[in-house]
Amino acid sequence: SADLSNCFIPGDGIGIEVVAAAIEVLKTVAKNNFELNITNFPWGTVFYKETGSYLPSDFLTTLKPFDAIPFDAVGAPDVPDHLSLWGLLLKMRSPLQLYANTRPIRCLTTPRLASVHPSALDWLLVRENSEGEYAGHGGRSHVGQTWEIATETSIYSRHGVERIMRFAFAAAQKRPRKQLTVVSKSNALRHGRVLWDEVATEVAAEFPDVHWDKELVDAMTIRMVQKPHSIDTVVGTNLHIGILSDLAAALAGSIGIAASSNLDPTRGWPSMFEPVHGSAFDIMGKGVANPIGAVCAAAEMMSWVGEERAAAGIMKAIESVCEIGLLTVDMGGKLNTMQVTEALCKALGS
Amino acid sequence: SADLSNCFIPGDGIGIEVVAAAIEVLKTVAKNNFELNITNFPWGTVFYKETGSYLPSDFLTTLKPFDAIPFDAVGAPDVPDHLSLWGLLLKMRSPLQLYANTRPIRCLTTPRLASVHPSALDWLLVRENSEGEYAGHGGRSHVGQTWEIATETSIYSRHGVERIMRFAFAAAQKRPRKQLTVVSKSNALRHGRVLWDEVATEVAAEFPDVHWDKELVDAMTIRMVQKPHSIDTVVGTNLHIGILSDLAAALAGSIGIAASSNLDPTRGWPSMFEPVHGSAFDIMGKGVANPIGAVCAAAEMMSWVGEERAAAGIMKAIESVCEIGLLTVDMGGKLNTMQVTEALCKALGS
Numbered sequence: 270s271a272d273l274s275n276c277f278i279p280g281d282g283i284g285i286e287v288v289a290a291a292i293e294v295l296k297t298v299a300k301n302n303f304e305l306n307i308t309n310f311p312w313g314t315v316f317y318k319e320t321g322s323y324l325p326s327d328f329l330t331t332l333k334p335f336d337a338i339p340f341d342a343v344g345a346p347d348v349p350d351h352l353s354l355w356g357l358l359l360k361m362r363s364p365l366q367l368y369a370n371t372r373p374i375r376c377l378t379t380p381r382l383a384s385v386h387p388s389a390l391d392w393l394l395v396r397e398n399s400e401g402e403y404a405g406h407g408g409r410s411h412v413g414q415t416w417e418i419a420t421e422t423s424i425y426s427r428h429g430v431e432r433i434m435r436f437a438f439a440a441a442q443k444r445p446r447k448q449l450t451v452v453s454k455s456n457a458l459r460h461g462r463v464l465w466d467e468v469a470t471e472v473a474a475e476f477p478d479v480h481w482d483k484e485l486v487d488a489m490t491i492r493m494v495q496k497p498h499s500i501d502t503v504v505g506t507n508l509h510i511g512i513l514s515d516l517a518a519a520l521a522g523s524i525g526i527a528a529s530s531n532l533d534p535t536r537g538w539p540s541m542f543e544p545v546h547g548s549a550f551d552i553m554g555k556g557v558a559n560p561i562g563a564v565c566a567a568a569e570m571m572s573w574v575g576e577e578r579a580a581a582g583i584m585k586a587i588e589s590v591c592e593i594g595l596l597t598v599d600m601g602g603k604l605n606t607m608q609v610t611e612a613l614c615k616a617l618g619s
Numbered sequence: 620s621a622d623l624s625n626c627f628i629p630g631d632g633i634g635i636e637v638v639a640a641a642i643e644v645l646k647t648v649a650k651n652n653f654e655l656n657i658t659n660f661p662w663g664t665v666f667y668k669e670t671g672s673y674l675p676s677d678f679l680t681t682l683k684p685f686d687a688i689p690f691d692a693v694g695a696p697d698v699p700d701h702l703s704l705w706g707l708l709l710k711m712r713s714p715l716q717l718y719a720n721t722r723p724i725r726c727l728t729t730p731r732l733a734s735v736h737p738s739a740l741d742w743l744l745v746r747e748n749s750e751g752e753y754a755g756h757g758g759r760s761h762v763g764q765t766w767e768i769a770t771e772t773s774i775y776s777r778h779g780v781e782r783i784m785r786f787a788f789a790a791a792q793k794r795p796r797k798q799l800t801v802v803s804k805s806n807a808l809r810h811g812r813v814l815w816d817e818v819a820t821e822v823a824a825e826f827p828d829v830h831w832d833k834e835l836v837d838a839m840t841i842r843m844v845q846k847p848h849s850i851d852t853v854v855g856t857n858l859h860i861g862i863l864s865d866l867a868a869a870l871a872g873s874i875g876i877a878a879s880s881n882l883d884p885t886r887g888w889p890s891m892f893e894p895v896h897g898s899a900f901d902i903m904g905k906g907v908a909n910p911i912g913a914v915c916a917a918a919e920m921m922s923w924v925g926e927e928r929a930a931a932g933i934m935k936a937i938e939s940v941c942e943i944g945l946l947t948v949d950m951g952g953k954l955n956t957m958q959v960t961e962a963l964c965k966a967l968g969s
């Protein structure tokens with residue numbers, strides 16, 4: 270195996286606590302297998318308060334040489350969310366062309382849905398990560414007047430829709446069931462949705478062995494609740510999958526174990542791997558944060574850089590601690606961050 | 620009690636079947652109480668195929684004199700959804716200024732969520748129904764070229780946000796818990812969301828006895844699954860509550876019983892009351908459609924026109940048939956549409 274150069278961005282709050290867990294686990298799998306070079310970038314709210322921005326102006330050239338970027342969480346109670354997120358997380362996703370956001374969902378404990386077998390929740394959600402509702406276009410006029418108007422414009426480029434659709438069909442093709450659901454809101458949105466649906470039909474022709482269907486985003490929430498077993502791979506816009514993936518993680522158990530990979534499938538830029546949970550200042554410093562989301566993100570990263578065996582090993586370790594209930598409080602367990610991390614490392618060793 | 624003039628728009632598919640049930644039930648409550656004048660407008664896909672449009676050009680003046688409009692469902696397999704919906708349902712919501720869409724959620728059978736008591740799912744969802752993501756703005760350029768761009772612009776007017784926020788705070792104030800959650804996506808959307816959040820804070824000052832908080836739309840799905848009892852009244856944009864209300868109905872049991880009221884709180888126009896479900900052509904003509912959604916919508920209508928006793932009577936009848944399991948297949952029962960309707964009328968009589 271080749272060497273691996275990672276730059277970690279722990280970020281804020283419990284991000285700083287769970288990143289340590291992910292590093293422990295990575296060091297354990299690396300042992301005797303590959304060299305792991307870790308660089309830490311302290312970009313987050315402390316950095317922002319010192320320098321006035323969340324990222325240094327040369328962050329793109331700084332990040333470029335790395336193989337992958339584990340990122341944890343950003344946001345602090347005394348900074349408005351849109352500042353911290355557009356300053357750090359969202360500022361990286363689009364310029365790095367991390368256009369494919371994958372969110373694997375698996376139920377490792379008990380599903381929140383009554384009378385559903387955990388195996389019914391084995392999904393891969395694929396999110397368009399570079400445009401759509403998050404394009405940032407729009408503005409306000411006549412601020413504060415009774416006739417004030419604000420707009421938010423979603424941008425869909427054929428290039429952007431084609432590449433995410435192709436990525437999603439290819440991802441579905443690699444899964445045993447080879448099934449893809451294309452989510453949109455074709456009955457109410459009038460322009461972007463036409464493009465989205467047209468491109469889906471065009472790209473589907475390139476993947477004749479993938480079974481695909483369409484679902485409206487609102488109806489998709491019903492399907493997740495009522496027919497979870499009918500779902501395999503799902504693709505949708507930035508906002509739609511943003512919502513559906515939080516729902517999916519909640520239905521599957523705890524969002525504390527969910528990971529999100531921000532990928533540049535062209536491999537021009539290092540991809541970024543994060544747990545789905547936020548910086549959770551309310552539990553910061555207590556040592557009780559669930560490290561599994563960050564560790565899951567590390568497994569996704571290992572798989573992306575080609576270390577499939579390491580990835581599988583980490584996932585097996587996660588499965589085993591879940592099975593024997595060595596878990597943090599949010600998942601119904603009694604352990605703290607460090608104890609779960611130790612259990613993971615021990616499971617990896619054995 | 621005064622006379623009541625309703626014009627029914629059964630629409631398409633099972634809409635035509637469940638409207639009959641709603642009329643039966645309304646006739647039963649009207650008996651000895653008030654005069655019910657029913658006019659039927661056959662606007663739907665058959666009308667569209669004959670005339671080229673879903674609504675006659677003078678539909679606004681035709682509808683104006685009525686007290687309320689029970690509407691059922693629109694859409695047919697051989698007409699693209701966006702044509703039927705923008706041709707009928709969405710064409711009425713905004714011109715009639717039915718800006719407040721309320722969706723009461725109650726769990727009358729078993730919740731889909733494991734270990735949650737049905738009483739935890741007693742919510743009122745309020746949806747902005749006239750602008751936002753459904754404004755219809757946007758377009759496509761360079762159609763079919765690799766550099767094609769499509770846009771969808773959400774429009775938020777201060778007037779529109781203020782009126783729905785005031786409506787929602789007032790609705791929360793009338794409920795025992797007096798609690799409101801304002802949903803937005805403040806961390807990612809940059810313009811409309813600022814206005815939405817600002818107005819919430821301003822309007823909250825007019826309702827000091829309402830406890831309110833904010834929630835992101837993605838996080839709200841998690842809260843619905845994990846902490847249903849923490850929710851009472853919810854307000855959000857057209858798309859956000861469109862999604863969350865389908866989820867809520869699914870979590871509470873069956874979307875077959877959910878109703879949606881499209882209200883003009885200024886009472887300048889007749890309000891429109893619909894079941895949440897669609898035209899469901901797959902079960903059309905079989906007589907198995909669940910009538911409870913349409914009957915629930917009729918109860919909401921009675922309440923809106925001031926016939927609170929009739930509304931309460933219908934809701935009690937629905938509760939009792941649910942309790943003894945006189946239900947259609949989608950809710951785990953064995954009865955057909957007509958049998959459930961008879962059970963409802965019988966419960967009303969007793």
Ligand SMILES: CC(C)[C@H](C(=O)O)[C@@H](O)C(=O)O
Pocket residue numbers: 354358359511529806807837
């Ligand atoms: C933090 C926030 C801006 C972000 C998003 O909505 O994209 C997060 O919720 C996510 O899904 O990764």
Ligand SMILES: CC(C)[C@H](C(=O)O)[C@@H](O)C(=O)O
Pocket residue numbers: 456457487704708709861879
């Ligand atoms: C039919 C569709 C356009 C509609 C909507 O999304 O508004 C429906 O789903 C609803 O929620 O009333």
